[in-house]
Amino acid sequence: MDSRLPLPSSKYWYLGSPNPAMDELFRRLCVLTWPYALYCATRYLHDIHAAYDLMDAAVSNTERYYERFQGERTTTQLFYRIVSVLKRLSKQRVRNNREIYCGSIFDLEILAAAFSSQSESEQTAYIEQMLGRMSERARKITYWRLAGHSWRQIADALESSHATVRRAYHKELRGLLVPSSDRSSSEEREDSDQEKIEL
Structure with missing residues (x-):
């Protein structure tokens, strides 16, 4: 079978x-x-x-x-x-896939079990927290994707290229999912340079 x-x-x-x-x-x-x-x-x-x-x-x-x-x-x-x-x-x-695989299937199963064992209210709180940290544009894209719209339809609504919209969305999402302690030192340097420019 x-x-x-x-x-x-x-x-x-x-x-x-x-x-x-x-x-x-x-x-x-x-x-x-x-x-x-x-x-x-x-x-x-x-x-x-x-x-x-x-x-x-x-x-x-x-x-x-x-x-x-x-x-x-x-x-x-x-x-x-x-x-x-x-x-x-x-x-x-x-x-062009630049994913770096780390961990094992067993680690993934542990995470999935931990997440699925949470109550629905905890899961809802987690999702609301993620949506609250997103930019307004990324939040709109998330709702559109949940409604079943294609990347092209979303890009047309935002008057942009679908590749650009998708790339920017995934970049922001990765930034929200990766804790700040896990970011590379080059990204931290970029942030500190940006802060200096703003001062």
């Missing part, structure tokens, strides 16, 4: 196009390529939920490709374009 988690059965939702023919074409393409996005997310990134971000990027890239050729591309060409971009982005993100 396969012990892996089942893949999400939901399909990727194409945001749509004002052109009805293009809208129908891309909706069909999304249905056809969604299983491959799930495959890339699990095979290369080991995170099934990354499939949504991969599809956002691949569909956006393919839309620009389609428009660049004034719609003179076949369904097959567009299908292979999405598949190609999905695979390329997956491999690119693996190469």
Whole structure:
């Protein structure tokens, strides 16, 4: 019996196009390529939920490709374009992954057990504390993500690039999660330099 988690059965939702023919074409393409996005997310990134971000990027890239050729591309060409971009982005993100793994699975299980054994009120207090320490922009992004909005939709609402919004959000989140004693000395020097500038 396969012990892996089942893949999400939901399909990727194409945001749509004002052109009805293009809208129908891309909706069909999304249905056809969604299983491959799930495959890339699990095979290369080991995170099934990354499939949504991969599809956002691949569909956006393919839309620009389609428009660049004034719609003179076949369904097959567009299908292979999405598949190609999905695979390329997956491999690119693996190469650019700068996560440093520390601790063991056992440590993670201890933390998970400690957190899950807390009462709901304690968990709510912890979440409220984190939200209270976030900037107004990061708080809005958090609520949007919880509501199911994609990074592109959030970036459009903030009139910015989705990559910039995502990067800034994760940077702020890491800053909140890492205690100040764990920060590197270079970051502390930057903070002290900033304080000198403000004085």
